[in-house]
Structures are given as structure tokens and as C-alpha cells.
Amino acid sequence: MRTIAVSLVMGFNYFILFYYGFVNLIYTALLLVSTVVVLRYIRKIRYSPFKDFITSPETPPVSILVPAYNEERVIVRTVRSTLAVNYPFFEVIVINDGSTDATLDTLIRTFHLRKVDRAYRNVLKTTPVRGFYYSPDVPNLLVVDKENSGKADSLNCGINVSRSPYFCTVDADSVLEENALIKLMTPTVESPVPVVACGGVIRALNGIHMEDGAVRSIDLPRSSLAMFQIVEYLRAFLFGRVGLDALNGILILSGAFSLFRKASVVEAGGYRVKNVTEDMELITRLHRHAIERKTPYAIKFISDPVCWTEVPEDLKMLGRQRRRWHLGLMQSIIQNRSALFNPRYGKFGWVVLPYYLFIELLSPVVEVIGYVAVVLSYLFGMLSFEFMYLFLALAVLYGIFLSTASIFLEEITYRRYPRWSHLFRLLFYGVIENFGYRQINSFWRCQAFLKYLVGMRKWEYVEKGKNVPAWNRGS
């Protein structure tokens, strides 16, 4: 019995060694691809026509959809920032998802809205709409009040109300940079292949100073947890997604800021209300839909247009967010398992889905089981402390390498954090996030795994914006 157990533990140790080597090889490849792509992009942006498109009547109209549930603290700031974007024709549609706080009243009061009657075409089935609010003073703002049913249903409602060929989703606690939308639309307009979805970069809003709906000055937050997330977002957006985009293999475009071709989304059936990460599920379905119909398509990620969003500053909320993200990833992959290694789906089935399954989904589980294997190895007396320390040092150093490389990439491209103190703090957190923060993240993601297995698959509400000072709320 003991021999079998020892063999199992030994085998698992080898598996972890090879798995770890494989994952890091993939990450290094993604980093190299991203560096080339981002550097090319940054040179290309000098002759990008986005400034011409700001005033061009040929630029397609866009509806900006802002689903809001209990967002009274930040909704005005968000709406002001979306209304302030540089874009020729756009409407902002706020969908109040049956908020129990004063979200709707705040909007009515601030923008002098009055109730209007509009025909509601329930093309994508949603819960009933209670009313529409509009003001001739702000003719491109419409507030839809509906019964509570979640973000996905609210977005479907926004799509039903929208009258534009494209829509852009923005979270109610997010702030768009003034050229973000036009920069997102430019590659869509320019692409000879139909772009069905396009996502931009999300950065942490914590620490940012706002004025009249626009980002006035950039600073870093005091909270260490927010700092860890800033470094994490840099890593995810500057090398993870850019690398996958080169393969047209993006499965995750943040719902906080993404642009969609409405006809493609409606054709695919809109957002699915049962998924906890509706954005990822939709992107996966858009891929499948286009591949099954053999229509040329592209789903793009652009590393320049920025949307600033509140990140949680306490562990409880952050844990909820990370569990939800991982649960959503799991749901999307399981729902699309028929495409996995299916020749019909080409690289989507052979590269993209396997990447998300074996690297993004399973890596935290392997990591946590790895810690268990260390304990078991010790109990069976087969643990080489010297080897363990070396392996641990390698894992930590590789994590530090990825974080510092992302900060370097940020430095040679967009340099959004202007002060020397910003740079040093980012580098410092890039190093220390590997001691504790990364591990706790893996723990939350494992929790999501277990929750899925025992059938606990509900959306966990994340309260954000608690730390937004009154002067930064835009009201």
C-alpha cells in the first residue's frame, strides 16, 4: 500500500515539474509575442486615423450600455464619463436592474430626466421594463428601469433598446478615457474582416483623480490589495490577452469595456442569463457561431484604449470576484466541451480552448495539489528540502520575472503612471505579489472549482466603490 502511495506521490511530483515547465513555456511564448505586437502597435498608433474618425460622419453609431445595480455612489461619475467621450454619434443607455438603493433617483435628479413612453421590442427575452427616462437636455442619454434579473439580462434589455449597429458595454463603476471608444472602434472600421467583438484594457481606478467625468490625474492607491491588482491587470492585459489576440484566440474580453457588433450578438442569441461571467460565455459563443457558419470574423483585443474600473480593496470582495471569474471560466469551457479537440473548430478547438482548460482553469488546482504533494512527500520521507527550496525559488522568480516584464512593457509603451514613485511602487509590488497574494488567488480559484462540483454556481455580488470619496463621485 505504502509503495503504491509513494509511487503516486512521486509520479505526481514529476507531473507538477513538467506541467510547471510547460505552463511557463507557454507564458514565455505569450510574453514574446505580446512584446512584438505591442511594440508594433505603439508605432502604428502614430498614424492611426482615430482622430479623423472622431469627426467623420462615416463612423458607425454606438450605444454605450451601462447595466447598474445598486450603484448610487458611482453611477453619476460613470454616466458623466461616458457622455464625455470623443465620438461622433453615440447614445448612453443606463439599465437600472431593479436597484434597491437610490440609483434611479440619483440619475433622475442629476440629469433632470422625465418619464417617457417607448415601444420595447423584446427581441432578446428579458424581464419586464418598468419605464424609460429621458431628458431633452441630454438627448443621448436614456435610462431604462427594469425588474431585477442580473447583469446578463440587463445587457440583453439594453441591446433591445439600442438603435445602433454596435454597442459597447461599460460597468457602472467604470470610467472611460475620452478617446477610448474611438480607439476601440477604429480597428473595427478599418478591418476588411468583420470584427464581431473588440475589447480594450481595464485598469484600476483606485487612486485616480476625476473632474467633470474625465480622468484628471493619475496616482496609485494606498491599499496594497489594490496595488497587487494593478500589477496583475498590467500582466493580464499587456501580455496575456495581446498574445492570444495574435491567434484570434481571445475568449475573455472584459465586460467592463467591450464593443460588439449588435447583429452578430442578436444572431447568437444575446447574453445567457445563467452564466456567472456572461461576457466570456458570449465571446465563446460568438467564436463558435462564426466557425459553424463558416463566416470570416475577428474578435480583437486592443492594448491602448483604457477603461478605469474600481477594484475591490478588501479580501472578502476580492475573493468573491475571483471565485466568480473562475466559476464563469469553468462554465464556459464545460458548456463548449464539444468543441474541444474537435477538428471542425480548427485552432479554436485545438489551441484556444485547450489553453484555457489546461492552463487558465487547471493551473490553480495543480498548484494547490502541489502543496499537498509536498506535505505527503514529507510524510513519506521522500522530500528533498534542497530540491523543494530550489523549485519554490524558481516558481517565485519566474512570477517576479513575468510581473517585472509587464511593468517594463508598460514603461516602453503607454507609461500611464508618470511619477518615479509610481514606477518604484509598481516594481516593488511586482516582486512581493509572489509571496502570498498569488497563493491566495489560487486558493480562491480552487474554491470556485469545489463550488462548481457541489453545485454552488450562483453569482456572488461584489460591492465596489465603497472607498470612492465624495469629491470623486461626479455628482
Next chain:
Amino acid sequence: MFAELEQILLVFLAFLLLVILTVLAATIYRRAAALRRYRILDLNRDQYGKRFRELIDEGKSVEEFSAFAFPSRSAEWHAVEHVLFGLLADRRYESAGAALFGKLGYRSHYERKLENRNIIVKSSAVEKLGRMRCEASTGKLAPLLEAKNAEIVPITVRALSKIGTLEALEAVLVRLPDLYSRSFVSRKSIESSLRNFGPAAVSDLVRYGDLYVDPVSRASVLEVLGGLGTPEALSFAFRNLDHEDSEVRAKALKVIGAAGGGLPPGEKERVVALLGDPVWFVRLQAAKALGTLGHDKAEPVLAKRLLDDNWQVRNAAATALVKTSDNAIGIFLDTLGATDRYAKESVCEEIQKTDFVYRLIDNLESPGRETYGKSREILKIMASLGYGTPLREYLESGADDRIRRELTLIVQQGAAS
């Protein structure tokens, strides 16, 4: 075996540590270098900006600026380039700026870069020549429209449109069908660029539009003409109303709607006929055009379109009727008597959106029995369909007591039905 593995790990660790330290040092160095570079650039830009304006104001000729011809890639070269673009944006110094680009060697520098094999360098040069409005470079840019590269072609189209001469326009128009067939550039990109040529381009657009056999190019030209809203394009648009391609017909209607003021009734009839087109977006453009043109004989056909299968057509027809028809009340009432709920809701929405509802409310004190009766009936139907908000608003804050009494009854009846 473990010992060997440990050796490998140790070597790898040392390597990784070295890489991390290099990345850290590179990050810090890069920040310091960038700050220094921008400081120098800002300083030079301020200095040369003032100096250039002074010299131009003193009436110095372009020849006397040769002291500012710096080697390319130097900080001064970049600063002067920034300054010259600044001059180009200022009407007072515009012509001097354009001339200095040639004199100080920027044009020849970027023209040389057109030969570069690196696409980014080449594209950047194309964009710069366009922004410099180098008319003399048109001949060198035009052949790039034939490049087999999806990056270079749209930038060249745009650069030529910024140069804005008829020669540049012709270079694009002569290749338009080819550009579309090769799919290296999107339609939106081309149409945005063609519009930059402005009204002076109309006669060439029409001339080439007539020559194009492929419907995509023809529709594209019509789309640009529609945006320019010029009456000189009307005859071309009318020639295309019977085109077999639905998009061409729709775009032709757009031109007519945008440009056509006082058209003879016979020509308006041709537009009315297209309200019956089998393709919805042709009907939509016909309804929109009639909203601008106005035509008595269009009323019954527009009334039919209030029940169109497509909601955009229904909306456009309702808007056209509100804008142009004296008999809109009667037509709306007839439509609201229809059975289709979507159609009725569309009409109600349009009545609200176009503020026609306030005309109906005012009509409640009209001395004419027919106007009063029809307005009252429409308001009652609107209230019953849930479109009673303006009525309730009037009840809360309206001034006329008689109207308020009428509205109270209407809202009660609407709620009961």
C-alpha cells in the same frame, strides 16, 4: 539524477535572476531616458516655434531657414517637424509651413522612406507626407494603392485625401473597383477619406460613378455624395434609382434626400414609387427622402408604410408624415385603428418623439370639430396603449383648464379600455 536536476535548476535560477535584474535596470533606464528626451524636445519645440513665427512675420523667405535643416533622427529634427505641423494647423502660417517641409528636407526624407521594406516605416512615411499636404508627392503615393498589403493601402487613401488635390482624388477613383475587389481596405475607410476632398470633388465623383460597373464602387460614390449633400449630384442619383442593386438604389435615395430641395413633382413620383421596393432599406431611404422633399401624393403610400414589416421603415414613414403632411392626424388615426400592436406602438412613439403629441393636446381646444375629435381619439388610444406620460404631465402642470378636463376624461377612458 536529482543532483543533475538540482544543477540545472541552479543554473536556471541564476539566469532568471540575471534577467530580472536586467529588466529592472532597463525599466529604470528607459524612464530616465524618456524623461530626458521629452525635456529636450519640449525645450527645442518652444524655442523653434517662437523663432519660426518671428522669422515668418519678419517676411523672411523660405531660403533663409536653411540654418534649421538638421540631420534626421536628431532631437532638433523632431522638434522642427513638430513646429512645422503646428504652423500647418495655423491658417496664418499654413503656406510657409508647407513650403518649409520641402525646403528643410522632410519631404525628400519621407519620400525616401517610401522605398523602405519595413511596413511600419513605410506607412509612417505615407502618413507624414499626407499630413504635410505634399502635393508633389502624389505621384509617389499613388502606386502604393496597388500594394498587396492591408496596412499600407488604407493609409495611402487617407494621405491622398489629406493632400486633397484633384490629382490625388483621381488616383483613388481610378483604382476604386480594384481596391474593393482586393479587400485590402474597408469601405468605411475609403468613404471617410473620399469625403475629405469636399464639394470640389463632386464632378469627378459623378464622372467616375457613371463609369463603375461594379455596384459596390457605385454605391460607395453615392454614399459620399449623400454626405456632401450637393444638388449637382442629383441627376446621377436619379440615373441610379432603377439600378438592379438594392444598395445603389438606397444610396441614390440618400443623395436625393440630402440634396433635393425643389424637385419637380415628376421626379418626386419616382421616389414615391420606391416606397414599394421589395428591399427594406430602400423603402427606409425613400421614406427618409420624402421627409425632406415633401410631396402630397406620397401621403397614402407613406400611410401604408406605417404598417411596414420593418420598424425602421415605420418610424421613418411616421416622421416623414409629421414633418410634411397637413393630414397627419387623419392618417395616424387610421393607422391606430389597425390591429397590429407593434405598428400602433410605433406610431405612438413617433407621435411622442416628434412632439406631435403636444399639437394633439393643443387641438383639444380647437374650434374645428373634426380636428378636435380626431386628436381626442388618438390621445385616447395612446393612453390605452401606455403612451400617456405627456398627458399626465399636462394634467400636473398644464395651464389650460379646459384641456386638463378633457385629458382627465381621456386618461380615465384610456385606463378603462
